[in-house]
Amino acid sequence: MRITVIGTGYVGLVTGTCFAESGNDVICVDIDAEKVARLREGISPIYEPGLSELLVRNIKEGRLQFTTDLTEGMTDSALVFIAVGTPQGDDGAANLNALWAVTDQIRETATEPKIVVVKSTVPVGTNAKVLARLNKESKHVHRAASNPEFLKEGYAIEDFMKPDRVVVGVREPEVAKVLEELHRPFLRTNHPFLSMTPESSEMTKYVANCMLATKISFINEMANLCEALQADINDVRMGIGHDRRIGFQFLHPGVGYGGSCFPKDVRAMIALAEQKGLPAQMLRGVDQINEDQKHVLFHKLTEIFGKEMSGRTIAIWGLAFKPRTDDIREAPSLVLIDHLLKAGAKVRVHDPEARENVKEIYGSRLTYCDRAYGTLEGADALAIVTEWNEFRNPNFDVMKALLERPVIVDGRNLYELDQMRELGFTYHSIGRATVNPEGVS
Ligand SMILES: NC(=O)C1=CN([C@@H]2O[C@H](COP(=O)(O)OP(=O)(O)OC[C@H]3O[C@@H](n4cnc5c(N)ncnc54)[C@H](O)[C@@H]3O)[C@@H](O)[C@H]2O)C=CC1
Numbered sequence: 001m002r003i004t005v006i007g008t009g010y011v012g013l014v015t016g017t018c019f020a021e022s023g024n025d026v027i028c029v030d031i032d033a034e035k036v037a038r039l040r041e042g043i044s045p046i047y048e049p050g051l052s053e054l055l056v057r058n059i060k061e062g063r064l065q066f067t068t069d070l071t072e073g074m075t076d077s078a079l080v081f082i083a084v085g086t087p088q089g090d091d092g093a094a095n096l097n098a099l100w101a102v103t104d105q106i107r108e109t110a111t112e113p114k115i116v117v118v119k120s121t122v123p124v125g126t127n128a129k130v131l132a133r134l135n136k137e138s139k140h141v142h143r144a145a146s147n148p149e150f151l152k153e154g155y156a157i158e159d160f161m162k163p164d165r166v167v168v169g170v171r172e173p174e175v176a177k178v179l180e181e182l183h184r185p186f187l188r189t190n191h192p193f194l195s196m197t198p199e200s201s202e203m204t205k206y207v208a209n210c211m212l213a214t215k216i217s218f219i220n221e222m223a224n225l226c227e228a229l230q231a232d233i234n235d236v237r238m239g240i241g242h243d244r245r246i247g248f249q250f251l252h253p254g255v256g257y258g259g260s261c262f263p264k265d266v267r268a269m270i271a272l273a274e275q276k277g278l279p280a281q282m283l284r285g286v287d288q289i290n291e292d293q294k295h296v297l298f299h300k301l302t303e304i305f306g307k308e309m310s311g312r313t314i315a316i317w318g319l320a321f322k323p324r325t326d327d328i329r330e331a332p333s334l335v336l337i338d339h340l341l342k343a344g345a346k347v348r349v350h351d352p353e354a355r356e357n358v359k360e361i362y363g364s365r366l367t368y369c370d371r372a373y374g375t376l377e378g379a380d381a382l383a384i385v386t387e388w389n390e391f392r393n394p395n396f397d398v399m400k401a402l403l404e405r406p407v408i409v410d411g412r413n414l415y416e417l418d419q420m421r422e423l424g425f426t427y428h429s430i431g432r433a434t435v436n437p438e439g440v441s
C-alpha cells in the first residue's frame, strides 16, 4: 500500500517508519525543511529507542521517503495520515491551526479521492469538520477517518508494533476494511481492531489519557496523605495493587505527570465539557493536583535549607519528563529549575538525553554535566526528578564523597529507606517517612 504521513514528530515519524517496516511504501511530509533534510540522511530528530535503526533500514530499502512538498507526497497515495501537533491553545482547548492548514492543502492539491485519517489527538467532532472542509467545493469526494494513537514515548516502536488495541472511527465499512488490512501485521489474539464512529474514536483517545492522568493524580494525592499520616505509599501500593481490580500500572507516585499529552489532553477535555455546560469537576482536580505536585521537590528542599538559597548548589538528576526520551515538554524538572534559580541557588544538571533541549531554554544559567556523578561535586543536595535506570543503583559512597552534604530529595522513590538511614543520608521521598530529617544550616 502507498501511504502518506503528514507531520514527522513523535507520532508521524513512528507511524511512517513502522508502516514502512511492515512492507508499505511510505512518504512522510513535514513543513520543517531542516528536519526533512536530516531525516533523508537517516538522522532522527528525536531520541526514541529502536527508531534510528528502522529509519535507516527502511530508507535504504526504498520504502521510506521524506519531503516538504505535500503535492509530491500525496501522489498515488490513497491513504493520507495527519499527525501534526495539536497543542494547548490559550483557552485550554486544543489548537487545531496545523490540522486545518493541512486539511485545506489536501483539498487544494489532491488529484484523486483520498481517505484522510486523523491520527492527531483532536476534540470530539473534529473528524466531521475535517470531512466537511475536505469536500467543500472540492473536485473529488474525499473520505475521513479517525485513528487515535496510544503509543508512549520511550516505548513508541514497541507500542506501535504491538498495540493493546487499534481504534478507528469510520463512516464506511470499506474504510474500516482498508485500515484493518494495514494494521493486520500488528494485531494479535486478544489485541483487537475496534471500529466505531469517529466521535467515539476521538472520545476514546481523550478518555484513555484522562483515565491514566487521573490514576497518577490519585496516587500522588494518596502519597501526600501518607506522608502526613505516617503511612508509606510503597507499602500501600503493594496493598492495593494485588487487588486485581486495581492493579499496579500508572500508580507510581512522583513529581506529577509531564509530557506533551496528559496535561494538554486533560485541559482540552475540561474545555470540551465547559463548551457543553458541564463542570468536569474531577478532571479539574486531576489537573490542579498535578500542577501542585510539580512543586513538591522544591518544598522539600526549602524544608531543609529554608526559602533563601543563594550560596546553595543543587544537583539535579533527570530532566526529561520521563526516562527513555529527550522530550522536556511540560517536564517537572523545569518547574524545579525555575524555583531554584529564583531562590538564588546554583543548579548543576544531568540527563542522559535531554541536556541539549534544556540548554536551549536556560543557556549558561545552569551547569550541564555529562556524567551523573559530576553533578554532585560541591552540591548541597541532589534532587532526582526522572527515574533513568542509571540512577537506580548508584555507588552511594562515591556520591557521599562528592556531595558537600549527604542530602537527597527523590521525586521517584528510587531508594530503600533503611539503606539511606544506614548510609547516613538525609533522604526525602514521595509519600514515605523522611530519613534523618534534621535541617541543614
Ligand atoms: N507525542 C506522543 O507521544 C503522542 C502524541 N499524540 C498526538 O499526536 C499528535 C502529534 O504529536 P507529536 O508527534 O508529539 O507532535 P510534534 O510536535 O512532535 O510533531 C508535529 C510535526 O508536525 C509538523 N507540522 C506542523 N504543521 C505542519 C504542516 N502544515 N504540514 C506538515 N507538517 C506540519 C511539525 O513540523 C512537526 O514535525 C498530537 O495531536 C498529539 O497529541 C498521540 C499519542 C502519543
Ligand SMILES: O=C(O)[C@H]1O[C@H](OP(=O)(O)OP(=O)(O)OC[C@H]2O[C@@H](n3ccc(=O)[nH]c3=O)[C@H](O)[C@@H]2O)[C@H](O)[C@@H](O)[C@@H]1O
Residues within 6 Å of the ligand: 121, 149, 150, 151, 152, 153, 154, 209, 212, 216, 249, 250, 251, 252, 253, 254, 255, 256, 257, 258, 259, 260, 261, 262, 321, 322
Ligand atoms: O497521548 C499521548 O501522547 C500518550 O500519552 C502517554 O504517554 P507519554 O506521555 O509518552 O508517557 P507516559 O509513560 O504515559 O508518562 C506520562 C507522565 O506520567 C508520569 N507517570 C507515569 C506513570 C506513573 O505511574 N506515574 C507517573 O508519574 C511520567 O513520569 C510522565 O511524566 C500515554 O501513556 C500514551 O498512551 C499516550 O498515547
